[in-house]
Amino acid sequence: GDSVTQMEGPVTLSEEAFLTINCTYTATGYPSLFWYVQYPGEGLQLLLKATKADDKGSNKGFEATYRKETTSFHLEKGSVQVSDSAVYFCALAGTALIFGKGTTLSVSS
Amino acid sequence: SAVISQKPSRDICQRGTSLTIQCQVDSQVTMMFWYRQQPGQSLTLIATANQGSEATYESGFVIDKFPISRPNLTFSTLTVSNMSPEDSSIYLCSGSPSGGSYNEQFFGPGTRLTVL
Numbered sequence: 001g002d003s004v005t006q007m008e009g010p011v012t013l014s015e016e017a018f019l020t021i022n023c024t025y026t027a028t029g030y031p032s033l034f035w036y037v038q039y040p041g042e043g044l045q046l047l048l049k050a051t052k053a054d055d056k057g058s059n060k061g062f063e064a065t066y067r068k069e070t071t072s073f074h075l076e077k078g079s080v081q082v083s084d085s086a087v088y089f090c091a092l093a094g095t096a097l098i099f100g101k102g103t104t105l106s107v108s109s
Numbered sequence: 110s111a112v113i114s115q116k117p118s119r120d121i122c123q124r125g126t127s128l129t130i131q132c133q134v135d136s137q138v139t140m141m142f143w144y145r146q147q148p149g150q151s152l153t154l155i156a157t158a159n160q161g162s163e164a165t166y167e168s169g170f171v172i173d174k175f176p177i178s179r180p181n182l183t184f185s186t187l188t189v190s191n192m193s194p195e196d197s198s199i200y201l202c203s204g205s206p207s208g209g210s211y212n213e214q215f216f217g218p219g220t221r222l223t224v225l
Contacts, residue, residue, distance in 0.1 A: 034213070043113075043201055043218040044152075089151065096142075096167075097214055099151045 002027040006090050006100035013080055013107050021075040021103045023064075023090035032093040033057075033066055033073040038102070039086045047075075047088070080107045111136050111204050113217035121223045122192055129188045130220045132202035137182035140205040142214065143175070147198045155200075158185040192224045 007022040025033065035047040035057070048057030050066035050073065057064050062077045073090060085107045090100040112135040122128050132141065141158040156164040156177055164177040179185045189196050199221050203214040 032213075036216075043115075044203075044216040046213065046215070049213065093213075096154050096157075097152075101151045 002031070002092060002094035002098050004090050004092055004098055004100040006088075006103050008101070008103070010104040010106055013105070015082055015107055015109050016079045017107075019075070019077040019080045019084075019105065021088055021090075021105070023073045023075065023100060025071050025073065025090075025092050027071075027092055027094060030068060033064070034091045034093070034097075035062070035064055035073070035075050036089040036091060036099075037086045038089065044089065080105070082107050082109050111138055111206060111215045113202060113204055113215055115202060115217040115220050117220060118218065119221040119223075121225060124193050124224055126192055127188055127190045128192065128222060129186050130200055130202075132185045132187070132217055134183045134204045134215075136206070138204035138206050139182070140214075141179060141185045142203045142205070143177060143185070143187045144201045144203065145198045146201060146219070152201065155187070158187075158202075189222065192222075194224045197222055197224045 003026045005024050032051045034049045036044040037047045038044050048059040050057040053068040055066045064073050064075045087102045087104050089102045114133045116131045143155040144152040146152050154167050155170045156166040158164050158177050158179040160179045176188045199219045201219045203216045205214045
């Protein structure tokens with residue numbers, strides 16, 4: 001069945017460091033892919049999405065490219081801020097939304 | 110995008126009791142969903158709330174334990190029945206405006222439930 005695998009955290013970075021959170025998927029066909037973010041004490045917010053191969057989703061300085069060759073959708077940001085500290089979930093749209101286990105990011109000043 | 114609110118935001122309950130969580134959307138959505146997020150875990154879909162018909166439950170979840178109502182296109186409730194400490198989780202509802210599509214969902218802030 002469809003599944004999503006995320007790199008395990010926690011990820012701890014200093015402010016202005018480069019961020020990569022790996023996400024790979026297994027699915028039939030080419031489902032839409034998403035990154036959701038959950039800030040402390042809050043619900044999930046859609047961060048970015050890509051609906052077809054080679055699409056790049058971007059928002060708030062974060063980017064992810066839909067790579068069908070490697071079945072990946074890695075999240076990147078060139079310079080993280082303390083306010084980016086949150087849990088990040090990769091997800092794919094199969095018969096339902098399927099989430100990865102989440103990666104906790106902590107950014108210190 | 111739709112704005113989703115949930116009530117209560119958190120609650121502490123005694124085992125054996127039941128809690129009903131309300132989910133309100135500020136616009137009509139075709140699909141509504143209920144998820145559970147256990148401590149330190151990812152989201153697990155409990156059920157899809159269908160307007161005008163019974164909810165569709167995922168494997169491992171049953172109507173007697175998690176009855177769901179969906180009286181209209183902007184509102185749904187989830188009841189956690191006969192609670193035990195294992196039910197301590199965050200419960201989230203979401204909505205998807207696209208008919209028949211799971212492509213994008215907007216989430217409520219969640220209800221943090223602690224069962225003693």
